[in-house]
Amino acid sequence: MISASTSTIPEVEPEEKRVPQEIRVRVLRQDAPSEESYWQQFAIPYEPNMNVISVLQRIAAIAKSQDGRRVPPVAWDCACLEEVCGSCAMLINGRARMACSSLVDNLFEETPGEIELRPLTKFPVVRDLSVDRGRIFNSLERVKAWVPVDDSYDHGPGPRISPEEQEDAYPLTTCISCGCCMEACPQFNKIEVVQREGETADDFDARKQTAYDEQFLGPHAISQAVLFNSHPTGSMNSDERMQALTGRGGIQMCGNAQNCVAVCPKRIPLTRSIARAGRAATVWAIKKFFDR
Amino acid sequence: MTQSRVLVIGGGLAGLSATMRLAELGVHVDLVSLVPVKRSHSVCAQGGINSVNAVTRQQGDNEYKHLDDTVYGGDFLQHQPPVKEMADWAPRIIDLMDRLGVPFNRTPEGFRDQRRFGGTLYKRTSFAGATTGQQLLYSLDEQVRRWEAEGRVKKWEFWDFLEPVMDDDGRCIGAVCQDMVTMKFKAFSADAVILASGGCGLLYGRSTMSMICTGSAVSRAYKAGVKYGNAEFIQVHPTAVPGADKLRLMSESARGEGGRVWVPRKAQDARDPKDIPVAERYYFLEERYPEYGNLVPRDIATREIFDICTTDGLSVDKDRLCVYLDLTHIPRETLDRKLGGILEIYEKFQGVDPREAPMKIFPAVHYSMGGLWVDYEKSETGGLLEGSPRNQQTNITGLYAIGECDYQYHGANRLGANSLLSCIFSGLFCASGVIAGAKKNTRDETSPDFVSAVKRQEERHQAILSRPVGDSNPYDIHRQLGDIMTRTATVVRRNEQLSQAYDEVCQLENVWEHCSLSDTGNWTNQNVIFTKSVGDMFPLAKLILKGALLRDECRGAHYKPDFSMPGIAATEPAEQKAEAERWCDRFEENTRKWLKSTIGVHGDDGHPVITYEDIDTTLIPPRPRLYGLVGGEVIEQVWKERSEKATEPVTVG
Numbered sequence: 001m002i003s004a005s006t007s008t009i010p011e012v013e014p015e016e017k018r019v020p021q022e023i024r025v026r027v028l029r030q031d032a033p034s035e036e037s038y039w040q041q042f043a044i045p046y047e048p049n050m051n052v053i054s055v056l057q058r059i060a061a062i063a064k065s066q067d068g069r070r071v072p073p074v075a076w077d078c079a080c081l082e083e084v085c086g087s088c089a090m091l092i093n094g095r096a097r098m099a100c101s102s103l104v105d106n107l108f109e110e111t112p113g114e115i116e117l118r119p120l121t122k123f124p125v126v127r128d129l130s131v132d133r134g135r136i137f138n139s140l141e142r143v144k145a146w147v148p149v150d151d152s153y154d155h156g157p158g159p160r161i162s163p164e165e166q167e168d169a170y171p172l173t174t175c176i177s178c179g180c181c182m183e184a185c186p187q188f189n190k191i192e193v194v195q196r197e198g199e200t201a202d203d204f205d206a207r208k209q210t211a212y213d214e215q216f217l218g219p220h221a222i223s224q225a226v227l228f229n230s231h232p233t234g235s236m237n238s239d240e241r242m243q244a245l246t247g248r249g250g251i252q253m254c255g256n257a258q259n260c261v262a263v264c265p266k267r268i269p270l271t272r273s274i275a276r277a278g279r280a281a282t283v284w285a286i287k288k289f290f291d292r
Numbered sequence: 293m294t295q296s297r298v299l300v301i302g303g304g305l306a307g308l309s310a311t312m313r314l315a316e317l318g319v320h321v322d323l324v325s326l327v328p329v330k331r332s333h334s335v336c337a338q339g340g341i342n343s344v345n346a347v348t349r350q351q352g353d354n355e356y357k358h359l360d361d362t363v364y365g366g367d368f369l370q371h372q373p374p375v376k377e378m379a380d381w382a383p384r385i386i387d388l389m390d391r392l393g394v395p396f397n398r399t400p401e402g403f404r405d406q407r408r409f410g411g412t413l414y415k416r417t418s419f420a421g422a423t424t425g426q427q428l429l430y431s432l433d434e435q436v437r438r439w440e441a442e443g444r445v446k447k448w449e450f451w452d453f454l455e456p457v458m459d460d461d462g463r464c465i466g467a468v469c470q471d472m473v474t475m476k477f478k479a480f481s482a483d484a485v486i487l488a489s490g491g492c493g494l495l496y497g498r499s500t501m502s503m504i505c506t507g508s509a510v511s512r513a514y515k516a517g518v519k520y521g522n523a524e525f526i527q528v529h530p531t532a533v534p535g536a537d538k539l540r541l542m543s544e545s546a547r548g549e550g551g552r553v554w555v556p557r558k559a560q561d562a563r564d565p566k567d568i569p570v571a572e573r574y575y576f577l578e579e580r581y582p583e584y585g586n587l588v589p590r591d592i593a594t595r596e597i598f599d600i601c602t603t604d605g606l607s608v609d610k611d612r613l614c615v616y617l618d619l620t621h622i623p624r625e626t627l628d629r630k631l632g633g634i635l636e637i638y639e640k641f642q643g644v645d646p647r648e649a650p651m652k653i654f655p656a657v658h659y660s661m662g663g664l665w666v667d668y669e670k671s672e673t674g675g676l677l678e679g680s681p682r683n684q685q686t687n688i689t690g691l692y693a694i695g696e697c698d699y700q701y702h703g704a705n706r707l708g709a710n711s712l713l714s715c716i717f718s719g720l721f722c723a724s725g726v727i728a729g730a731k732k733n734t735r736d737e738t739s740p741d742f743v744s745a746v747k748r749q750e751e752r753h754q755a756i757l758s759r760p761v762g763d764s765n766p767y768d769i770h771r772q773l774g775d776i777m778t779r780t781a782t783v784v785r786r787n788e789q790l791s792q793a794y795d796e797v798c799q800l801e802n803v804w805e806h807c808s809l810s811d812t813g814n815w816t817n818q819n820v821i822f823t824k825s826v827g828d829m830f831p832l833a834k835l836i837l838k839g840a841l842l843r844d845e846c847r848g849a850h851y852k853p854d855f856s857m858p859g860i861a862a863t864e865p866a867e868q869k870a871e872a873e874r875w876c877d878r879f880e881e882n883t884r885k886w887l888k889s890t891i892g893v894h895g896d897d898g899h900p901v902i903t904y905e906d907i908d909t910t911l912i913p914p915r916p917r918l919y920g921l922v923g924g925e926v927i928e929q930v931w932k933e934r935s936e937k938a939t940e941p942v943t944v945g
Contacts, residue, residue, distance in 0.1 A: 137328065140437060
């Protein structure tokens with residue numbers, strides 16, 4: 001933006017000079033899971049108030065690379081475009097974030113005129129910027145991230161909850177399962193299971209789930225375990241959650257790098273959750289020791 | 293009997309609540325969704341969910357009044373028994389969601405807090421910050437994951453529904469879907485199929501809807517013979533934030549918590565809005581609608597905002613249409629606690645803090661009241677007969693529709709915070725009837741019905757992939773379609789424009805037939821999936837335009853100035869009375885002619901065939917919708933006298 005002092009120059013449209021004419025986009029592409037990745041450049045006209053989603057939409061409509069070759073549109077995931085569905089996480093200028101809420105004008109403050117897009121590196125690439133994040137949901141199942149109600153019939157209202165408890169829980173419930181925290185976590189490693197020749201989809205999926213089951217849960221799932229352990233009804237199966245948290249790939253994997261909380265687009269207090277889970281795990285282990 | 297198997301298409305609130313209840317009742321569910329179900333469009337719902345509650349009940353509220361507000365707000369275009377049943381279930385549904393762990397905002401004593409929403413005078417709306425849809429969806433997603441862990445539910449995420457499959461008797465026995473990663477086709481055999489695929493806002497180009505709300509599943513069912521009801525009734529939400537890629541919703545809850553809509557009295561007043569004194573601000577909704585103020589029903593708020601910018605020329609900005617939505621008089625702490633989610637969206641995408649400066653907003657396409665026609669069975673008490681297979685069933689036996697993709701609950705205009713309710717209600721409620729009507733289907737994927745359906749879809753797919761390279765691409769066609777629809781079939785509708793738009797859409801459909809793909813591969817080809825969904829927007833677009841063209845009246849969201857009924861112009865009491873009598877005559881005549889559901893059937897020539905069906909208004913007789921109308925009190929008086937006369941007991945003598 002132009003400061004007031006420079007606006008004294010007459011008859012000049014000051015914005016014009018500084019606004020780039022085009023956006024150059026470097027995309028790390030990959031045609032399919034076991035293929036090599038490669039860089040491709042695109043150039044599209046600049047418009048004010050664009051986000052990375054509208055940049056990708058323009059690229060799809062043009063379907064040509066910067067050198068004028070016809071190329072298939074870049075594949076990527078998106079849905080809500082307002083940072084609440086969690087679909088469009090990718091590495092934008094090297095940082096894990098949501099394409100919808102990444103505004104071009106802000107990105108240009110990091111790298112004027114250029115944007116670099118890469119798929120998340122901790123998840124297997126499906127194609128281009130689209131990755132398989134099934135592991136996020138596998139972790140939620142492992143920590144039993146749900147309230148174990150008897151059934152969906154009418155039993156009156158849920159437990160009374162104080163405003164303080166609600167305000168404590170609410171931020172944790174806004175997790176959009178985007179995977180940014182897992183991407184940033186040095187303890188969270190990529191697991192890529194490749195379908196074998198002749199293997200059925202069901203068998204492949206089962207093998208994938210088993211591989212995930214042994215690995216680090218990730219910050220989001222730890223936070224969800226804390227959320228449900230703090231709910232009056234949810235706490236009724238806290239033992240099972242503690243088992244998952246203290247088992248293989250559990251909370252002990254966390255190296256306290258605190259990257260997760262730094263990249264979370266929803267600013268969820270993930271490290272607070274991890275600290276709480278850590279304390280609870282210690283108490284639980286001692287209790288279990290004496291209960292033997 | 294062996295375990296029955298139901299196929300659910302769509303994993304938003306409706307699809308998930310149906311899945312949860314079916315699984316609980318012992319049914320195996322195959323759940324198909326374009327995205328991981330946790331990313332469904334229901335997450336975008338912000339403001340809350342309506343029900344009569346302990347507090348409003350003591351203020352004179354009851355389920356009948358919730359029903360009345362819903363049908364009056366909807367301009368009487370919905371069958372009343374399903375709405376009654378929904379209003380009756382509402383308190384139980386909120387209780388259930390509360391038990392599932394939805395973090396509803398609390399009062400200091402620990403009860404659920406409620407706020408007021410449009411079209412009612414009671415605080416009926418329970419909410420979880422300003423992300424209520426997200427929270428409700430997550431709770432159901434969690435329950436379904438629980439059933440998935442037990443093997444009762446199998447999810448098919450990143451799968452596209454292509455067509456329902458019927459047997460020789462016309463009964464739905466499954467569907468053909470496509471894996472959007474491997475691009476492989478698969479037939480799903482089922483004892484019943486439930487469509488819960490949401491709205492069709494994307495055919496307007498940009499709207500408040502998610503990129504997955506293409507309406508393609510609904511269009512494919514319509515093309516396969518399912519009737520479509522009230523297509524022309526599209527809700528345009530009064531307050532959205534325009535963006536290049538999307539028009540982002542700014543929830544009605546902003547007004548429910550005290551937000552005020554205004555424009556400077558002086559056109560394009562260049563002053564900072566905070567420097568404009570109150571006397572020079574035009575709070576036009578409050579002035580024109582003293583009773584409801586900023587919380588008039590959505591269709592009315594939308595027209596007023598549209599009008600103040602276009603007709604009155606009072607848009608805040610010169611180069612784009614917008615009005616102020618002002619929250620700056622509300623304490624920061626309250627805003628963060630009750631509206632944090634939506635204020636962050638505004639701040640992130642606009643770079644302006646709405647706690648400090650008024651937001652700039654304008655109406656945007658938001659919801660389709662119309663949808664697939666579904667049946668119901670009425671109970672003796674005027675609600676629905678639970679467990680009847682007719683409930684939520686389309687005209688194809690064994691094929692059901694629930695949630696936004698059915699036409700049943702919102703009439704000509706939906707009240708805020710009723711959509712989440714109708715989605716969860718229809719999902720939960722339909723389950724017992726689906727099971728009662730389910731017929732064990734012994735055909736597997738190798739049976740001829742399925743094999744030929746898969747082949748048909750593979751051929752369509754291949755035909756699109758092998759089109760010669762041409763000039764037009766699906767993204768441009770989609771943008772053009774959106775422009776036509778937004779220009780002609782939103783807030784103000786005129787017959788000459790609608791009929792011209794219909795021709796343009798038909799021409800554009802021809803262009804689509806020849807548009808070429810930029811990706812002809814067979815792995816995660818989003819290009820071809822999108823192209824197919826654009827092609828399937830045309831049948832629905834034509835339905836909307838045709839329905840709007842034929843309906844020569846104003847009702848709810850459907851507004852044709854050429855057929856509007858202005859208020860009372862006279863000032864003399866006697867003349868006023870006479871004018872009100874004439875007004876009521878015309879209203880009665882109009883009711884006889886147009887209080888009917890528009891029913892569209894896909895014709896063999898690709899054009900919709902439109903007929904009309906009577907509406908069950910036995911619980912609440914239709915009455916004029918008089919929000920803010922000039923002379924409304926005189927009309928109301930005349931109407932009251934007429935109704936009393938009509939219901940006077942006949943003396944037998």
